[in-house]
Amino acid sequence: MTENKKNDIAVTIAGIEMNTPLVMASGTFGYGFEVPRVADFRFEDVGAVVLKSVTLKPRTGNKPHRIAETPAGVLNSIGMQNPGVEYVAKYYFPMLKNLPTKFIANIAGESTDEYVEVARIIAESDAIEAIELNISCPNVKGGCAIGVNPQDAFALVSAVKAVCGKPVIVKLTPGVTDIKSIAESCIAAKADALSVGNTYTGMVIDTHTRRPVLGNNYGGLSGPAIRPLTVCNVHKVRQAIGDSAIPIIAFGGVSNASDAVEVMLAGASAVGVGTAVFTNAHICSEIADGLRAYLQSQNETNIADIVGTVKLN
Amino acid sequence: MKKSNSNAIFDTIATVIAQKPSGTNAYTLTFECPEIAEAAQPIQFVNIAPVPLTAEGSPGPALDMLLRRPLGFSQVRPEQGRFDVIYQVVGRGTQAMADFKPGDRVRILGPLGMPLTADMIKAQTVILVGGGLGLPPLYDLAPELIKAGKEVIVIAGARAENLLIMDTQQCKLKRPLPDIGETTGFKPFVELGADCVITLDTPAEGFLSGLVTEPLNKYLEQDFDGGLEIIACGPPIMMKVIAQIARDRGVKCRLIMEARMGCGLGACQACVCKTTDGYKRVCTEGPVFDAEDIVWE
Numbered sequence: 001m002t003e004n005k006k007n008d009i010a011v012t013i014a015g016i017e018m019n020t021p022l023v024m025a026s027g028t029f030g031y032g033f034e035v036p037r038v039a040d041f042r043f044e045d046v047g048a049v050v051l052k053s054v055t056l057k058p059r060t061g062n063k064p065h066r067i068a069e070t071p072a073g074v075l076n077s078i079g080m081q082n083p084g085v086e087y088v089a090k091y092y093f094p095m096l097k098n099l100p101t102k103f104i105a106n107i108a109g110e111s112t113d114e115y116v117e118v119a120r121i122i123a124e125s126d127a128i129e130a131i132e133l134n135i136s137c138p139n140v141k142g143g144c145a146i147g148v149n150p151q152d153a154f155a156l157v158s159a160v161k162a163v164c165g166k167p168v169i170v171k172l173t174p175g176v177t178d179i180k181s182i183a184e185s186c187i188a189a190k191a192d193a194l195s196v197g198n199t200y201t202g203m204v205i206d207t208h209t210r211r212p213v214l215g216n217n218y219g220g221l222s223g224p225a226i227r228p229l230t231v232c233n234v235h236k237v238r239q240a241i242g243d244s245a246i247p248i249i250a251f252g253g254v255s256n257a258s259d260a261v262e263v264m265l266a267g268a269s270a271v272g273v274g275t276a277v278f279t280n281a282h283i284c285s286e287i288a289d290g291l292r293a294y295l296q297s298q299n300e301t302n303i304a305d306i307v308g309t310v311k312l313n
Numbered sequence: 314m315k316k317s318n319s320n321a322i323f324d325t326i327a328t329v330i331a332q333k334p335s336g337t338n339a340y341t342l343t344f345e346c347p348e349i350a351e352a353a354q355p356i357q358f359v360n361i362a363p364v365p366l367t368a369e370g371s372p373g374p375a376l377d378m379l380l381r382r383p384l385g386f387s388q389v390r391p392e393q394g395r396f397d398v399i400y401q402v403v404g405r406g407t408q409a410m411a412d413f414k415p416g417d418r419v420r421i422l423g424p425l426g427m428p429l430t431a432d433m434i435k436a437q438t439v440i441l442v443g444g445g446l447g448l449p450p451l452y453d454l455a456p457e458l459i460k461a462g463k464e465v466i467v468i469a470g471a472r473a474e475n476l477l478i479m480d481t482q483q484c485k486l487k488r489p490l491p492d493i494g495e496t497t498g499f500k501p502f503v504e505l506g507a508d509c510v511i512t513l514d515t516p517a518e519g520f521l522s523g524l525v526t527e528p529l530n531k532y533l534e535q536d537f538d539g540g541l542e543i544i545a546c547g548p549p550i551m552m553k554v555i556a557q558i559a560r561d562r563g564v565k566c567r568l569i570m571e572a573r574m575g576c577g578l579g580a581c582q583a584c585v586c587k588t589t590d591g592y593k594r595v596c597t598e599g600p601v602f603d604a605e606d607i608v609w610e
């Protein structure tokens with residue numbers, strides 16, 4: 001083990017060594033190569049990229065509009081548009097090799113068999129470090145069903161673990177009543193990490209036309225508006241599973257270093273960044289710089305040391 | 314002259330140089346941003362944060378309005394490191410942009426989308442049809458076409474005279490329409506050497522009345538020996554009708570499409586429009602589409 005450097009923001013999550021605790025959220029960073037087309041993009045500040053959800057078969061996605069702006073948030077209903085796992089594995093994964101960050105594939109499906117089949121294909125790629133199971137997407141029928149029930153979650157995670165030698169991260173749906181018991185069943189099924197937080201189902205109606213703004217009527221709410229919910233869910237799950245259990249990656253509403261610190265204090269070991277990329281493609285570098293400055297100002301040497309250190313009133 | 318052929322995209326900070334009213338409820342905004350001004354090519358666009366950065370450089374209140382607004386370049390002056398956009402106030406974001414002051418620093422992403430350059434157009438004559446705020450991006454394209462030796466005819470539509478976004482002037486049409494040898498056109502286009510006619514929904518002295526499709530249909534009666542292409546930008550309903558006319562007449566037609574955007578970079582799949590080959594991203598495969606490929610819903 002190397003000695004920790006001063007102001008070190010590198011972390012290791014589920015065995016994945018990451019430059020920073022910042023994880024680009026699935027669906028907001030494409031297949032890893034689109035956003036970095038901007039000049040001077042710094043991959044070194046990205047801990048890991050979670051790729052857009054892939055499914056077994058190609059999906060055309062929902063009809064437009066697919067995005068609407070809400071106060072301090074956005075509502076999206078992309079509908080998992082993707083060319084299917086075989087295409088993604090053949091054409092997109094090879095482009096990711098040799099880039100100075102880690103890539104995590106994200107899988108969605110409508111049945112356990114589908115998840116398992118996709119996981120099997122992805123497990124063969126050496127461009128991919130780990131798999132995130134999206135069991136919480138509000139935009140496809142069936143996607144949610146697994147995330148809301150502890151037994152199903154256990155069965156799904158066990159089945160994927162059985163075919164996949166790579167770490168398996170489970171992205172939990174935040175909309176459920178008992179996020180704790182689902183988290184516990186994922187741990188029982190040997191999940192390697194939990195992603196806590198996704199979008200929350202919402203709706204926007206155009207008052208002139210009296211029609212929903214989104215083509216799909218409903219969408220998933222993300223952005224700063226949901227951050228307090230993320231902080232709370234991370235804290236609840238961390239308390240429920242205990243400090244020594246598997247790491248949590250927080251998703252939802254982080255747009256600056258202070259937000260990132262907040263979810264880490266609540267118990268997240270890594271921090272997802274999604275919607276904020278729409279406001280600034282370099283957001284990850286800004287947050288990374290802010291985290292280094294935070295460590296210095298707090299006289300801390302390692303970002304991992306602040307995880308879960310919130311003191312309750 | 315746009316020189317750069319690089320595909321560079323910049324997410325950077327632009328400085329507001331000036332903001333001037335252009336007609337009613339519309340503004341011309343000038344930004345200084347050398348890297349984008351140098352890389353920009355016709356029909357590309359920029360996504361602009363509707364709220365400036367705070368003095369400390371943080372997004373501040375922009376975190377309430379998260380999405381950047383796509384606006385086409387109306388004029389790019391790479392030698393000055395500047396470019397203009399012309400926009401209409403239609404909602405919360407453009408309303409906020411109307412408060413931009415010289416010196417404001419704004420986060421901006423671009424140039425985005427596939428360019429449309431003169432060498433991509435085979436026809437000798439190009440009819441540019443701009444409905445409302447669909448016109449500015451065509452103004453960025455017109456000089457390229459004229460430099461390439463093409464005949465350019467501009468048909469601009471607006472609801473009423475007070476909504477016209479550019480200065481107008483009397484002009485003699487080089488290619489007259491039946492009964493119309495002289496009319497009122499947009500000065501910037503006329504000065505470039507293009508023919509320009511303006512149609513208004515609300516009739517006004519000196520202008521054509523009705524829809525852009527009326528003069529378009531009349532032009533299409535004429536002979537264009539070197540071939541003809543239509544390029545249209547405006548409200549979806551206008552573009553749909555023009556696509557149909559072009560198809561009926563067997564004329565090549567390209568449309569500049571709009572869609573609500575998230576990332577602007579091809580990552581989120583938000584900005585799609587439906588084509589015969591599935592949903593395509595306006596920010597990446599677009600904004601220019603072959604009219605034949607669009608599936609109207």
Ligand SMILES: Cc1cc2nc3c(=O)[nH]c(=O)nc-3n(C[C@H](O)[C@H](O)[C@H](O)COP(=O)(O)OP(=O)(O)OC[C@H]3O[C@@H](n4cnc5c(N)ncnc54)[C@H](O)[C@@H]3O)c2cc1C
Nearest residue numbers: 380382383384385399400401404405406407446571572573
């Ligand atoms: C490639 C492209 C080029 C454009 N060029 C111009 C131009 O040169 N001049 C001009 O006036 N307008 C142009 N538009 C339209 C312009 O983007 C919208 O008018 C603007 O985004 C409205 O923002 P708002 O906050 O005022 O409206 P709101 O309705 O409050 O916006 C809510 C959300 O919807 C989005 N939105 C609303 N209307 C549109 C639309 N028509 N197209 C795309 N997104 C929309 C907004 O960006 C925002 O994210 C262009 C659009 C595209 C896609």
Ligand SMILES: Cc1cc2nc3c(=O)[nH]c(=O)nc-3n(C[C@H](O)[C@H](O)[C@H](O)COP(=O)(O)O)c2cc1C
Nearest residue numbers: 025026027053076134198222223251252253274275
């Ligand atoms: C446009 C968009 C598309 C998304 N697509 C996916 C997806 O395909 N799979 C997934 O697991 N999450 C998806 N998400 C959810 C994000 O990964 C993230 O969990 C959520 O947006 C909350 O984080 P944020 O507030 O930082 O954006 C999407 C979010 C957005 C805004």
Ligand code: FES
Nearest residue numbers: 575576577582596
């Ligand atoms: S805006 Fe994200 S793909 Fe076009």
